[in-house]
Amino acid sequence: MRFLIPLISSSITSGHYRITSRLLSAHLTKPQRSTLHPFFNCQPPSMAASEESLRKALAEKQSAVEAHGNAVRALKAAKASKQEIDAAIEALNSLKLEKSSIEKQLHAAVSGSDGDGALSREAFRQAAVNTLERRLFYIPSFKIYRGVAGLYDYGPPGCAVKSNVLAFWRQHFVLEENMLEVDCPCVTPEVVLKASGHVDKFTDLMVKDEKTGTCYRADHLLKDFCNEKLQKDLTISAEKAAELKHVLATLDDLSAEALGAKIKEYGITAPDTKNPLSDPYPFNLMFQTSIGPSGLSPGYMRPETAQGIFVNFKDLYYYNGNKLPFAAAQIGQAFRNEISPRQGLLRVREFTLAEIEHFVDPEDKSHPKYSEVVDLEFLMFPRDEQMSGQSAKKILLGDAVSKGTVNNETLGYFIGRVYLFLTRLGIDKDRLRFRQHLANEMAHYAADCWDAEIECSYGWIECVGIADRSAYDLRAHSDKSGVPLVAAEKFSEPREVEKLVIAPVKKELGLAFKGSQKNVVEALEAMNEKEALEMKAALESKGEVEFYVCTLGKIVPIKKNMVSISKEKKKEHQRVFTPSVIEPSFGIGRIIYCLFEHSFYTRPSKAGDEQLNVFRFPPLVAPIKCTVFPLVQNQQYEDVAKVISKSLTTAGISHKIDITGTSIGKRYARTDELGVPFAITVDSTKDVTIRERDSKLQVRVGVEEAALVVKSVTDGLRTWEDVWEKYPHHTSGSADD
Amino acid sequence: MRFLIPLISSSITSGHYRITSRLLSAHLTKPQRSTLHPFFNCQPPSMAASEESLRKALAEKQSAVEAHGNAVRALKAAKASKQEIDAAIEALNSLKLEKSSIEKQLHAAVSGSDGDGALSREAFRQAAVNTLERRLFYIPSFKIYRGVAGLYDYGPPGCAVKSNVLAFWRQHFVLEENMLEVDCPCVTPEVVLKASGHVDKFTDLMVKDEKTGTCYRADHLLKDFCNEKLQKDLTISAEKAAELKHVLATLDDLSAEALGAKIKEYGITAPDTKNPLSDPYPFNLMFQTSIGPSGLSPGYMRPETAQGIFVNFKDLYYYNGNKLPFAAAQIGQAFRNEISPRQGLLRVREFTLAEIEHFVDPEDKSHPKYSEVVDLEFLMFPRDEQMSGQSAKKILLGDAVSKGTVNNETLGYFIGRVYLFLTRLGIDKDRLRFRQHLANEMAHYAADCWDAEIECSYGWIECVGIADRSAYDLRAHSDKSGVPLVAAEKFSEPREVEKLVIAPVKKELGLAFKGSQKNVVEALEAMNEKEALEMKAALESKGEVEFYVCTLGKIVPIKKNMVSISKEKKKEHQRVFTPSVIEPSFGIGRIIYCLFEHSFYTRPSKAGDEQLNVFRFPPLVAPIKCTVFPLVQNQQYEDVAKVISKSLTTAGISHKIDITGTSIGKRYARTDELGVPFAITVDSTKDVTIRERDSKLQVRVGVEEAALVVKSVTDGLRTWEDVWEKYPHHTSGSADD
Incomplete structure (x- = not known):
């Protein structure tokens, strides 16, 4: 995904061309526009209207309370009868109750239509993140040195999940589509990123605490101010609320000057010290370094992997027999020196990208395998629906392409393939939508752009960008290098x-x-x-x-x-x-984090005295596919466990033996928390039980068969339901105790 | 692999402790000591002696020629008889012939005992590298911008080989040994690399051209000077030759002052300009950057992946149930800002490392699976053999451990596992040796250290280092962070x-x-x-x-x-x-390059008019396992090819269809050059042929069986010999035409 860099972009608001020095297009590591634009929320438009009327009602009620209070005081001063005064007080109290009720409604409205929901999302996230960090799915890097913001390690289970996701990505995209995979260095000389535009334009606006020098992202401060005001200050007028919402909606489009002016106007100061802030100025987000010992060759850690593919276009085209279309792909680290990273794994300074550059003849964007995805139906959120305040809805992919909502077949094909990829990993299809970029989000050269957004406790998160970038990138490198990056169609x-x-x-x-x-x-x-x-x-x-x-x-x-x-x-x-390029770009860490949230749930222990954590990973991504437990500590059972372990190793199934004397229920709970889908419990030397994680159902299988049964389900050759139907059920009450 | 950093190392030459500011221990990206130390060569010691006597003989013969020349001139001046003069000239000519013969012998001796061998190694490398670059196994990065020294891209086949090597590494080490794999960022804060010693000591000595500012590695210039003098100037005395050889042998031990003095003494100037050179000074080899926007948090791109494991020791130990031994592993990019990279893929500025840190109780370095490797026999090169001028010899691993040549069982176990890993990848076991570090190569804290060295056209290349580093790393981070990185043995x-x-x-x-x-x-x-x-x-x-x-x-x-x-x-x-750590550290790029060379050969085309290139990759690492060729362009055959392709995809076998009308022989040649082990040729709708790359033998197999046959051989479930025995042979003369 390129974060580019519309030098001139047509603005939907002003209708004329203008120069902008900021990034408009959404990208993997920018804040979610969906959390900024009210019309991106799933919240129906009536809700926003009700919020406005509530604010008006609250203001009216406030005036009424004040007027009535004055009236009561006047009655008291005039020594009116007790009856009269009591009646007035009763009326005042009833007004106060009404006011308080409106306050509650308004509070609920501004916290995203359901205040309890927001609270429970926060609690859910805490539970998931606690489990993830405690079981070392991921951990803050360099923890013993108090860490570095925006850098995380994957511990053993997280690393295994990541490696499974990448292996499936390679299978689903590279092998299935015969893509040309390449592997280029992270260290990149300046000339390449000058051509791509990153050296000049890959910036965020920053402000400094004028006394301490602490740096903040300017848009974050303004965003936090507006959100805080909207959510906590219920006394602001409906007009003021509308203004703050407009600021939030147009935050990404604000120039340095406009941002600075707003910060001054609202009197925003440094959050930690309340000191005054500097004017906003651009900070380049690339990690800079120097290549070689002379200090004369500046270089950067790549902010994306795509440029490595573009500069190799000529060789790759030749490798492909000088034929179009073809796709190249790359998995690798990318770097972004965030000003102040937040949101855990979603906003980091180093991350794994998996990018595809599919090169096509701009005059023929059909795709030979398009028919394979044409019948898929899933949540799409076209530009028009966003502009008219509607929400995402289920659309048949074939319809979206034939009606021109999706620009072309190849773009449609990749949208379909991305949908299949994400849902097979275990992403909930009801919390996955494909959102089309608005005209002002797209670079001027882009033909069309869709983001796969996944809903998690932080809101809708852009995890994959799928863009038709036309010929922009190849032209930029042709111009800068003087090497023509072109294709030729030979006429018969x-x-x-x-x-x-x-x-x-x-x-x-x-x-x-x-x-x-x-x-x-x-x-x-x-x-x-x-x-x-x-x-x-x-x-x-x-x-x-x-x-x-x-x-x-x-x-x-x-x-x-x-x-x-x-x-x-x-x-x-x-x-x-010059070929056009269609670019699906995957933020692997973001996908994995959303997968963690979509897979996490809790259920009561058998005794009912505690909540147990479970990750419902499909076998494809589960960090370990199977555990082997001798029911009790016993040499015979341990020998059987070792035999099964050996067959599992031969079958290539990652597994773990647990021979501790801990109760079988505790051992199940421990591995449920790692998302291990199957457990083989050895309770005889002939037959063993296989337990499925989510249903907790168990079957009895012969020792020599056990590994093969697990392998067949893990490889997707049959389902657990098939196994449940075929093998005798284990009904002992001892399970999970 | 740490490249550390013996602050105080016991020197075998002087027998007392001394301070040294340079790196002594060998490491993945330092020059091969084996090419520097005469006693590391496989060349028998007699050869060195013969070189010395040849130099003496040459000097004597030169004096004799001069004396005789004078005698001839004297005879002519004295107008001696023609007969007398002719006889003297004849004697002079015969002396000259003898001198020339000694010159030739000496020349052969200094070019490494066989001058033709060196030439043919160079030609072999050229042929291999040409094929590798032409078929995009690897290419210089950013080529359209004229590249950056020491940075390479893997193109599609190279990338597939790399991904196969890494998958097998994960299978062979991480899964098989239940290691805890982690994935840490490349960007590393200064404090971590300060603790590890890299900030202060990870340097090479550099000199600058005093006029142009061009930088050179000081030891490279001195090494080149000595080698050039030894090989091209046959007139130097035996004493001088011995001195130069001593300089080469002790190059890595020279201080900045000593290096500078030698450069002055020999009058070495800048190679390009002949300008004078500055004194040598240390240049830190890490790529430096700045974390966050303030510019106040220096960071580096990690020079190795190991530190990420050490700083996580506490969490990993807990994850392992507070039990020793356990191993953690990491695959990832590492960076090294070489002063002037040479030797293609062997000396690069960014590379993939795969590292294992196996933590053990220092009082118990036994290994439960040691018995599995005890009977392996392969080339080992213990310290004593190196010091006494012998060469590597086949040793039973069990003997090496029991005699104490290898320090302990766990170290021995990993040496054995590394041997199995490399040979299964396709490394020639006769060009693989395990060389023990000399006392002055090792860090003072290391208990023992062995390098897996692979012989290629550049000489013996260190590809894996296997070191018992004792408790050094954990102690360093405990001291710096204040967090105790320790284990406990609970007494019963x-x-x-x-x-x-x-x-x-x-x-x-x-x-x-x-x-x-x-x-x-x-x-x-x-x-x-x-x-x-x-x-x-x-x-x-x-x-x-x-x-x-x-x-x-x-x-x-x-x-x-x-x-x-x-x-x-x-x-x-x-x-x-504090646990001891045994660290096997793999330079993946170096292993891959050596594998390329060991797999490459040429054979004449059937017509005998050209040499065809072949890579004999085992299926495990082959970039593509199989090709599918319809014999002629024909809808029926293409349909069959598609059916087979689909079964191969289902079976997870990477493959390629080639439906071009090119002759089948040309198509075979094209894929032999990519190292594809099997080709399925469709010449009927019922049966097809399967051809094996190296033997060129073909069998006939039913259409529906073809994919499974290829899969079984690729997965190692049976050999090509099994297939050859079972299926009817295809004997048509059309193959390879």
């Missing part, structure tokens, strides 16, 4: 084409423009067909035209004898063009 | 132990030594048992002793009333200790 027989020929007459131009001759020649040659033919017509009718030379910044007169414009017929044997 | 019942108690009497010491009291107290408390008991005896007999306080640098008198020394009995419930 030569074709006659009409070509525009613009021939400036240098002698005449030299006489007329002297030192500026070169600029004028270049400007003439750069005309497109329409401009050239208009000039030709004008020169023929008037003999002279006015012509704007942008490199000179002025209009010059062009006479008929200074340029010859004609159309000539030529035979061409091939069509040379 | 409390043990009574006698403990030495040294109790300085501070009051008396204060009176006697005033401000120096603290130093004396610390020195007394630091005494070991032997010293303390000697002092106790002396105090009892004499009442006063002389005591050297190193922090004061002087001897002080200690009286009987100043310290009480006694032995007391205590009950202990556990023994707390």
Whole structure:
């Protein structure tokens, strides 16, 4: 995924072209726009309306309470009758109750339509994260040195999950599609990232505490201020609330100046010290270093893996027999020197990306395997639905492509493949949606862009970006390197084409423009067909035209004898063009974190005295596929366990033997917490039981068969239901005790 | 693999302790000592002797030629008879011939005992590297921008080989041994690498061209000078040659001053400009960067993956149920900002390491699976053999351990496992040896260290280091972080132990030594048992002793009333200790490059008009396992090919269909060059042929069986010989045409 860098992007708000120095396109490590834009929420539009009316009602009720309070005081001062005063007080109390009720409703409304939900999401996350960290799925890096924000280690089970996810990614994309996988270094010389635009534009706006020098992300401070105000200060007017919401919605589009102005206007200070803040200024997010000993060759740790593929396009195209389409892929580390990382595994300074660059002829974006995904139906969130305040809905992929909602077949094909990939990993399909970028989110050159967003306790998180980036990247590297990164379509027989020929007459131009001759020649040659033919017509009718030379910044007169414009017929044997690229880009760490949340649940222990944690990982991603438990400590059983362990190793099934004397229930609980799908318990030398994690059901299987049964389910050759049907059930009450 | 850092190392040459500021221990990315030390060569010692006598003979012959030349001139001047002069000239010519013959012998001797061998090694490497780069096994990174020295991309087949090697590594080590795999970031804060010693000591000595500023590795320049002199200047005396060889042998031990002095003495100048050079100074080889926006948190790209494991020891020990031994493992990128990288894939600035840290009780280094490797026999090169000028020889691993050549069972076990790993990948066992580090190569804290060295066209290359590093790393991080990284052995019942108690009497010491009291107290408390008991005896007999306080640098008198020394009995419930670590560390890129060379061969085409390239990769590492070729372009055959392709995909066998109309022989040649072991050729709709790459033998197999046959051989369930025995042979002459 590129985080690029629309130098000129058409804005939906102003309707004209403008220059922007900030990143507009969403990307893996930017904040979720969905949490900023109210119309991205799943919350129906009526909710927002009710919030507004509640604020108005609250303000009215507040006035009424005050007026009534004054009335009561007046009655008391006027020594009115006790009856009169009591009646007035009763009315006042009833008004206060109404006010308090409105406050509660408003509070619920601003906390995302269900205040309890937000609380329980937070509690759920805490439970999941506690389990994840305690069982070493992941841990803050360099913990004994008090860690570094935004850097995490995967411990043994997390590392196994990651390696399973990557192995499946390779199987599902690289092998299945015959992609050309490459492996390029992280250390990247400046010239490459200059061409891609990262050196100049890959920045976030930063402010500094003017006294301590502590750095903050400017948009984070403004965002936190607005959210806090909206959620905690119920007295603000509906107008003020609308203004704050507008700021949140347009946060990503604000220039440094506009951001700075808002920070000043709201009186935002440094969160820790309350000191004044500097003006916002851009901070480049790449880790910089120096290549070689001279100190003269700046380099960066790559912010994405894609550039390594683009610079190799020529070789890869040749490797593919000079044929299109083909895809190249890369899995590797990427780096981003975040100003102040938050949100655990979702916003980190080093992460694993898996990226695909699928190169196609821009005139033919069909896909040979498109028919395989055409019938998939899942949550999609097209641009129009977002703009009109609707929510994501189930759409047939084939319909989305045929109606033009999704720009082309190849893009549609990859959206379908990504859906299959994520759901097979264990992502809940009801908390997965494909959101189309709004026009102002996309780079100007992009044809279309969809994000696979997964809902977790932090909201909807962009985990995969799928973009049709047209020819932008290859052109950028062609221009900078001087090496043409193009493809050719050979014609079966030569074709006659009409070509525009613009021939400036240098002698005449030299006489007329002297030192500026070169600029004028270049400007003439750069005309497109329409401009050239208009000039030709004008020169023929008037003999002279006015012509704007942008490199000179002025209009010059062009006479008929200074340029010859004609159309000539030529035979061409091939069509040379820059391929378009369709780029699915996977944030592996984000996918894994969402998978952790979607897999986590708790259930009461048999005794009912505690909640036990379970990860319902499918065997495909489970860190360990199987445990082997001798029921009691006993040499015979341990020998059987070793035999089974050996067969499991031969079958390539990762497993663990646990010969501790701990109760079998505790041992089950321990491995449920690691998401191990199957447990083989040895309670005889002939038959053993196999227990399935989520149903807790057990079957009896012969010792020599046990490994094969586990392997067949793990490899997806049969389901647990098949096993349950075929083998005798184990009904002993001892399980899970 | 740590490249550490013997601050004080016992030198075999001088026999006393000395401080050295350079790295002594060999490591993955340092030059091969074997190419520097004459006694590391496989060349027998007699060869070195013959070189010396040849130099002497040449010098004598040169004098004889000069003397005879003068004699001839004298005869001519004296107008001697033609007969006399002719006879003298004939003798002179015969002397010249003898001199030239000695020159040739000497030349052969200095080029490593066989000059033709060196040439053919160079030609072999050129052929292999050409094929590797042309078929995109690997390519210089950022080629369109003219590349960066020491950075390489793996293209599609190389990337597949790498991913196969890593998958097998994970299977062979992590799964088979139940290791705890972790995945830590590359970006590392300074404090971690300060503790490990890398910030201060991970340097190479550099010199600069004093006019242009170009940087060179000081030892490279000196090495090149010596080698060039030895090989090209045959006139140098035997004494001079011995001196140069001594310089080469001790190159790694030279201090900055000594290196600088040699460079001055030999008049070495900058290779490109002949300008004078600066004095050598240390250059830190880590890529430096800055973490976060403040610029106040320096960080580095890790130079090895091991530190990530050490800092997590406490959590991993807990995860393992607080039990030893256990091993943790990590695969990941490491970085080293080489001054001037050479030798292609062998010396790079970014590389993949796979490291194991096996933690053991220092009092028990046995290994439960040691018996599985005890009967392995392979080339070992113990310290003594190196010192006495012998060569590596086949040794039974069990003997090496039982005789104490290999320090302990666990170290021996890993040596055996590494041997199995490398040979199963396809490394030629006759070009693989395990070389023990010499005493001056090892860090002072290391118990023993063996390198798996693989011979390729560059000589013997260190590809895996297997070191018993004792408790050094954990202690370093305990000291720096203040977090104890220790293990405990719980006693089944409390043990009574006698403990030495040294109790300085501070009051008396204060009176006697005033401000120096603290130093004396610390020195007394630091005494070991032997010293303390000697002092106790002396105090009892004499009442006063002389005591050297190193922090004061002087001897002080200690009286009987100043310290009480006694032995007391205590009950202990556990023994707390810092575990030892045994560290096998794999340079994956180096192993892959050697594997490329060991797998590469050429054979004549059937027509005999050209040499065809083949990689004899075993199926385990082959980038693609199988190709599917319809014999001729034909819809029926293509349909069959697609059916087979689908079964191969289901079976998880990476493969490629080639439906081009190219001759079948050309298609075979193309895939032999990628090392594809099997080709399925579709020449009917019922049966197909399967061809094995190296034997070129073909069998006929039913369409529906083809994928399974290939899978069974690829998975190692049967051999090609089994298949050849079972299925009818295909004898058509059309194959390979």
